Amino acid sequence: MLTSLTRAYASFILENVQKSTKSHSRLKISLPTVVHDRQNAAWLGYKRGGIALSTKRNIWIPVGIVLVVGILLRIFLPVGKPLVSVRAEEVFHIGSYNVTNSLLLTWVVMILLVVLSLAATAKLRSGNDEALKHPKGLQNALEYGVEVLYNTMQGVSPKYVARFFVVVATIFFLVLPSNWFGLVPGVGSLGVCFAESELEVMHGHTPVAGAGPSEKVIGAQKVWSDYTNKCAGTADTLVRAEASAQGIVLPATLETPEQIAQYKAVSAELDHAGKITPLFHPFLRPGSADLNMTLALALISFVVTEFWGFRKQGFGYLGKFFIFNQGPIQFFVGIIELVSEFARIISFTFRLFGNIFAGEVVLLVMAFLFPALLSLPFYGLELFVGLVQAFVFAMLTMAFIDMAAESHGDHGHEEHAH
Amino acid sequence: MTDTGARLLAAALAIGLAAIGPGIGVGLLVAGALQAIARNPETEGSIRTNMFVGIALTEGLAIFGLVISLLIGFGVL
Numbered sequence: 001m002l003t004s005l006t007r008a009y010a011s012f013i014l015e016n017v018q019k020s021t022k023s024h025s026r027l028k029i030s031l032p033t034v035v036h037d038r039q040n041a042a043w044l045g046y047k048r049g050g051i052a053l054s055t056k057r058n059i060w061i062p063v064g065i066v067l068v069v070g071i072l073l074r075i076f077l078p079v080g081k082p083l084v085s086v087r088a089e090e091v092f093h094i095g096s097y098n099v100t101n102s103l104l105l106t107w108v109v110m111i112l113l114v115v116l117s118l119a120a121t122a123k124l125r126s127g128n129d130e131a132l133k134h135p136k137g138l139q140n141a142l143e144y145g146v147e148v149l150y151n152t153m154q155g156v157s158p159k160y161v162a163r164f165f166v167v168v169a170t171i172f173f174l175v176l177p178s179n180w181f182g183l184v185p186g187v188g189s190l191g192v193c194f195a196e197s198e199l200e201v202m203h204g205h206t207p208v209a210g211a212g213p214s215e216k217v218i219g220a221q222k223v224w225s226d227y228t229n230k231c232a233g234t235a236d237t238l239v240r241a242e243a244s245a246q247g248i249v250l251p252a253t254l255e256t257p258e259q260i261a262q263y264k265a266v267s268a269e270l271d272h273a274g275k276i277t278p279l280f281h282p283f284l285r286p287g288s289a290d291l292n293m294t295l296a297l298a299l300i301s302f303v304v305t306e307f308w309g310f311r312k313q314g315f316g317y318l319g320k321f322f323i324f325n326q327g328p329i330q331f332f333v334g335i336i337e338l339v340s341e342f343a344r345i346i347s348f349t350f351r352l353f354g355n356i357f358a359g360e361v362v363l364l365v366m367a368f369l370f371p372a373l374l375s376l377p378f379y380g381l382e383l384f385v386g387l388v389q390a391f392v393f394a395m396l397t398m399a400f401i402d403m404a405a406e407s408h409g410d411h412g413h414e415e416h417a418h
Numbered sequence: 419m420t421d422t423g424a425r426l427l428a429a430a431l432a433i434g435l436a437a438i439g440p441g442i443g444v445g446l447l448v449a450g451a452l453q454a455i456a457r458n459p460e461t462e463g464s465i466r467t468n469m470f471v472g473i474a475l476t477e478g479l480a481i482f483g484l485v486i487s488l489l490i491g492f493g494v495l
Contacts, residue, residue, distance in 0.1 A: 086488070155463035340475070346485060347478035354484050392470060399471050 066373055073371040084361055088290040089281040101282055102290035105187065109177045109287065117142065149394070156395055157402035160308075164401050167304055171297060172394035175288055179356050179386030182286030183379055188360060191282035239267045288389075289357040291349065298348035301397040306341075309404035317404070344400065348393065355389045429491035436483020443476040 088100040120142045123131035135143050146169065153161045153168055181187055243250045243266055250266060251259035287293040309317040321338040323330045359382040366375040419427075451469035455462050489495045 086492070156467045340478075343478060343482075347474065347481045350481045350484055351474075351477065354481065392474070395467070395470055396474050399467055403471075 070370045070373050073373075083280040084364065085280075086291075086357070088285055088292065091281065091283060100290070101191075101285040102287045102293060105181055105284045106178065106287035106293065108284070109174065109181060112177060113173060152391075153395070153398050156398045160401055160405060161398070164304070164308075164398065167300070168394045168398050171301070171397060172390050175297070175352065175393055176387065176390040178287040178293070179390055180383065181284075182289060182356060182360055183363075183382055183386070187284040187286065188282045188364075190284075191280055239263070286356060286360070288352050289360055291353050294353040295345075295349045297352070297393065298345045301348060301393075301400070302345050304397070305400045305404045308401050312405045348396070352389055352393055355385055359385055425490060425493070429487045432490055433480075433483050433487035436486070437480050440476050440480040443479075444473055447472050447476060 088102040090098040091101050091104055092099050116138070120139045123139065131139065149169055149172060150161065150165060153165060157164075240250060248266055251262060313319075321334045321341070323334040359378075363375045363378050363382065366378055447469060451465050454465050486495070
């Protein structure tokens with residue numbers, strides 16, 4: 001399926017490149033010319049009257065509009081500093097148990113998966129023969145997805161796919177919506193602004209001396225917030241509270257340049273002392289942008305792989321790592337094999353985490369560079385990255401299971417299987 | 419240079435330098451795999467599998483760079 005898609009895409013691009021080069025070469029000869037090829041002309045955005053306009057001008061009009069809109073948005077929308085946290089943040093507590101925002105979104109994903117699969121298999125479970133023979137609607141769509149994945153995995157490991165498809169498909173179908181949920185507007189951008197001193201109280205540390213008055217003010221400022229606007233408000237409140245706690249008098253309004261300069265100087269000083277950095281806790285965060293979840297998945301994958309190695313080969317499985325009878329080079333090769341076996345946990349963990357988290361940060365930074373519009377193309381990229389990473393995680397698990405089952409000597413027969 | 423500045427520079431260098439080699443490696447790997455598939459399209463399944471495993475191992479080096487970079491950036495190292 002993937003390959004046919006790629007081929008179709010490649011042929012589409014080739015066709016269009018040919019089209020555009022053809023038209024461009026004609027353009028260079030004489031600019032205002034009659035276009036005979038109406039279809040190509042329409043594709044390039046020419047006017048249908050038959051007189052060719054400059055393609056370049058037609059491209060620059062939307063680009064210009066986008067630029068102007070972006071600059072206006074940049075001027076009139078308040079833009080703050082992007083706040084990025086690698087750690088998943090606590091949203092609320094159940095007893096002494098911290099419920100983080102990534103856990104919350106993973107629950108959402110789990111509920112979604114359970115409801116979807118229950119809805120899709122409702123007819124099957126009621127013993128409807130018709131649904132078994134001619135699946136329709138949602139059931140058909142989900143069956144298609146599962147089947148594509150199954151066939152791909154069959155290409156990876158024809159022997160063990162039936163046995164381990166449960167594990168692999170679970171990983172895939174958990175990771176994929178986790179990745180894609182990060183792209184839903186509001187995930188990661190709606191949340192609460194906190195202040196550092198308040199966090200210290202939350203975690204049961206003793207607050208810093210002198211920070212007393214500011215805590216109360218900050219507590220009152222704990223609001224439902226979108227990303228930048230209210231956080232900037234929190235920063236302002238923090239500056240004023242800290243300043244009054246330290247006995248610095250700040251101007252009540254910020255109108256004259258002197259007042260603004262004084263305010264800026266004080267806030268820069270407090271910022272440097274680490275007193276006014278507001279912290280932003282989003283309500284939701286994609287599970288795969290949390291190291292704990294990716295590490296858990298990597299450990300599951302690792303344990304399944306090792307379990308299957310021992311199950312198939314007994315303690316002979318260790319012969320792959322500890323080779324004593326074939327000279328020093330083979331011995332060190334075995335040691336390297338052992339190290340890389342454990343390094344897989346790290347690379348599994350950070351591959352998924354790095355890709356998804358970096359995607360989030362890229363979207364965020366692009367939104368701050370150029371409001372609302374620049375992140376749009378990156379949404380497309382992230383959609384693709386999310387799919388590929390989910391697929392790679394599942395496929396590598398399957399491949400490593402397959403590799404663990406083969407004993408050291410018979411690598412050759414993998415080719416015969418195809 | 420302040421301590422924080424040196425730390426930021428080190429973190430950036432760690433991942434930046436670590437990405438060079440794997441970048442070249444993954445490029446070579448995929449190029450080779452595509453050539454092989456073009457030459458012998460029936461073996462696409464096994465070539466793709468081995469390509470992904472190879473990419474995973476190569477990419478692992480860049481990921482170690484990322485880990486070191488994060489460790490430096492967050493002051494663990």
